């Protein structure tokens with residue numbers, strides 16, 4: 001069984017058969033400049049997963065700790081049928097492991113390499129891609145590194161975009177641990193990046209989608225040359241020709257996607273209203289709220305595929321923290337400042353029982369005129385404030401027999417007067433519960 005090691009890293013350590021006693025590691029699926037991806041099987045559920053191993057040292061060397069923390073927290077919340085789910089994040093002293101939904105069908109481009117797709121099939125995949133991109137963009141998440149190896153297929157031949165939100169990481173690190181703005185082929189890279197002008201993540205993704213649509217329809221790249229400098233020039237000048245079988249409507253859309261001027265380039269909203277794109281398009285309806293309280297393990301999966309996620313309950317309704325969560329609290333791993341803050345909220349430890357904690361939270365919230373909208377055994381959601389724009393979720397996780405982690409999250413939009421509800425009213429009322437504040441407190 002191979003060890004989960006990184007490209008270019010010392011592989012002398014003995015191979016691991018299972019990772020954290022939970023995942024049996026199998027064949028290598030792929031590797032990049034700084035990470036390897038393996039097939040693995042959950043030993044309890046037999047579910048297939050993909051595990052991506054990343055070196056902590058390189059992240060820290062590259063000064064990317066804050067990026068990783070942010071990106072993981074975003075990734076964990078992305079739920080879309082055409083996006084590979086981040087199921088779990090595990091970590092040990094040396095590495096971070098992303099446990100990802102497994103896309104059984106492999107790379108989309110392995111299929112297009114055999115023969116170009118019909119216009120209808122190209123449209124179907126492009127619609128799925130835009131649905132995923134639009135979903136992420138509407139949540140302020142940009143891929144910035146859309147390329148063939150990030151487009152996978154599931155067992156039903158549906159598109160799955162991978163590495164969403166992790167690109168800030170993947171695009172910048174090389175084996176030397178230094179930051180680089182450009183690595184690999186520039187064939188999918190927007191002109192404004194090549195021109196080092198500074199860029200808008202949304203516009204850059206749209207450009208890459210244009211390249212992808214072109215390849216699906218034609219079977220080859222719009223901008224290509226063995227000489228990189230010549231390729232750069234073609235990209236920056238927007239010099240491409242569509243193949244003769246391309247319909248006028250598709251040709252028009254491609255020219256709007258591959259507009260070298262990011263300001264005039266088509267937007268996602270415009271794409272979904274495009275006559276070529278619109279044919280047979282049904283966008284996905286979402287029922288997952290950003291701060292939804294559903295137990296992750298119960299959750300209906302939009303993709304109809306994978307299931308479990310995050311920390312497992314282990315027979316106790318109170319979720320146990322996984323390695324990722326525990327390491328967040330461990331200065332021994334020198335990761336403090338990497339994973340220990342909760343964005344838009346706070347996390348602290350308490351020796352009170354979960355029942356006491358919940359009672360206190362509800363009493364303080366109700367005492368301040370907030371309304372409890374959902375209450376579960378280990379999770380509560382309260383709303384209030386001016387036009388109910390204050391939304392707070394308090395979730396408990398058991399760390400040890402004696403210690404419970406209390407995680408308080410608020411909507412990102414909680415600013416100004418709403419934020420005062422937390423700071424001045426709720427937070428002081430919870431002081432009695434705090435055993436030891438985390439760095440966020």
Ligand code: ADE
Nearest residue numbers: 029037050100101102103
């Ligand atoms: N290669 C990289 N990520 C993968 C995934 N999630 N599923 C299958 N193959 C992959």
